[in-house]
Amino acid sequence: MNIQWYPGHMKKAWDMVQSHLKLVDVALELRDARAPLASENPMFAQLLQGKKRLLLLNKADLADPVINREWTEYFASTGLEALTFNAKSDDTSVLISRILKEGAFVHEKNRRQGRKPRPIRLMVIGVPNVGKSSLINRLVGRTTSKIEDRPGVTRGKQWVRLRKDLELFDTPGILWPKFVDQQKATHLAFLGSINDLILDMTLLAVELIETIIQLYPGALSERYGIEESGHPQEIFETIGRQRGAILSGDRVDHERTAVMLLDEFRAAKIGRISLERPKS
Ligand SMILES: Nc1nc2c(ncn2[C@@H]2O[C@H](COP(=O)(O)OP(=O)(O)OP(=O)(O)O)[C@@H](O)[C@H]2O)c(=O)[nH]1
Ligand SMILES: [Mg+2]
Numbered sequence: 365m366n367i368q369w370y371p372g373h374m375k376k377a378w379d380m381v382q383s384h385l386k387l388v389d390v391a392l393e394l395r396d397a398r399a400p401l402a403s404e405n406p407m408f409a410q411l412l413q414g415k416k417r418l419l420l421l422n423k424a425d426l427a428d429p430v431i432n433r434e435w436t437e438y439f440a441s442t443g444l445e446a447l448t449f450n451a452k453s454d455d456t457s458v459l460i461s462r463i464l465k466e467g468a469f470v471h472e473k474n475r476r477q478g479r480k481p482r483p484i485r486l487m488v489i490g491v492p493n494v495g496k497s498s499l500i501n502r503l504v505g506r507t508t509s510k511i512e513d514r515p516g517v518t519r520g521k522q523w524v525r526l527r528k529d530l531e532l533f534d535t536p537g538i539l540w541p542k543f544v545d546q547q548k549a550t551h552l553a554f555l556g557s558i559n560d561l562i563l564d565m566t567l568l569a570v571e572l573i574e575t576i577i578q579l580y581p582g583a584l585s586e587r588y589g590i591e592e593s594g595h596p597q598e599i600f601e602t603i604g605r606q607r608g609a610i611l612s613g614d615r616v617d618h619e620r621t622a623v624m625l626l627d628e629f630r631a632a633k634i635g636r637i638s639l640e641r642p643k644s
Contacts, residue, residue, distance in 0.1 A: 381411070402555075405490070483527075554568070577592050590606060
């Protein structure tokens with residue numbers, strides 16, 4: 365499947381992030397713990413040059429705990445500290461102290477220049493649907509940022525005062541205009557970072573089946589009570605039948621089966637599945 369995904373509003377979002385960047389002291393980059401490579405926006409590295417940067421592997425509760433640990437060790441070995449996180453329920457105190465530590469240079473600089481203290485300004489960035497708004501709500505402790513389980517919910521800009529010494533800037537999820545690596549694109553589509561409406565969900569679900577059987581043999585059979593032998597398309601049909609997604613004429617409802625499978629994968633109902641692990 366060839367995935368194309370750069371909707372027009374993303375250029376606007378990108379311009380907005382760029383124009384606010386000079387105000388930002390620390391960038392908190394969210395990635396999906398289930399696919400930290402696919403959910404890396406390759407444009408960020410250059411954009412954030414010279415900025416203090418923290419990496420958060422979010423949705424860690426949905427990812428394989430063993431592989432989560434491998435990723436934090438991997439990033440540590442490259443000199444980048446990555447924290448695993450669950451933006452829906454984790455306590456934020458460790459994260460906040462890391463942010464404040466990273467931003468401490470601001471106070472130092474202000475003091476040297478004899479200026480009034482000001483809050484550290486944090487920008488939360490990441491691809492669509494990775495949990496940016498959820499994290500901000502968690503940090504703020506009340507619902508201020510708009511959350512929805514589809515990509516591209518956050519559109520406008522918003523600064524949020526977290527405490528007297530910290531301000532946050534929520535950004536819309538941003539993808540990049542050109543993509544060559546279709547495997548990464550597929551992973552992003554599995555995770556729900558690409559608008560489902562532009563995807564062939566049946567094809568995507570069949571690819572998901574193939575991927576899960578390869579990475580986690582037995583997981584599908586346990587969830588759906590099916591055999592994992594045969595072509596992924598056949599397995600897809602069997603799962604649809606098993607779930608009663610049947611149309612008139614006794615045909616399997618492909619669309620319903622596909623949406624069900626992707627939803628269940630995204631919610632970790634098929635298990636805590638990581639799509640990528642560091643190369644050893
Ligand atoms: N299980 C789990 N779900 C999460 C986590 N973080 C976010 N979610 C869910 O993921 C979906 C997307 O979350 P958002 O916070 O809207 O993501 P976003 O990055 O702001 O998305 P855009 O603004 O569309 O780019 C929502 O259904 C959240 O409840 C997490 O750590 N664990
Ligand atoms: Mg958002």
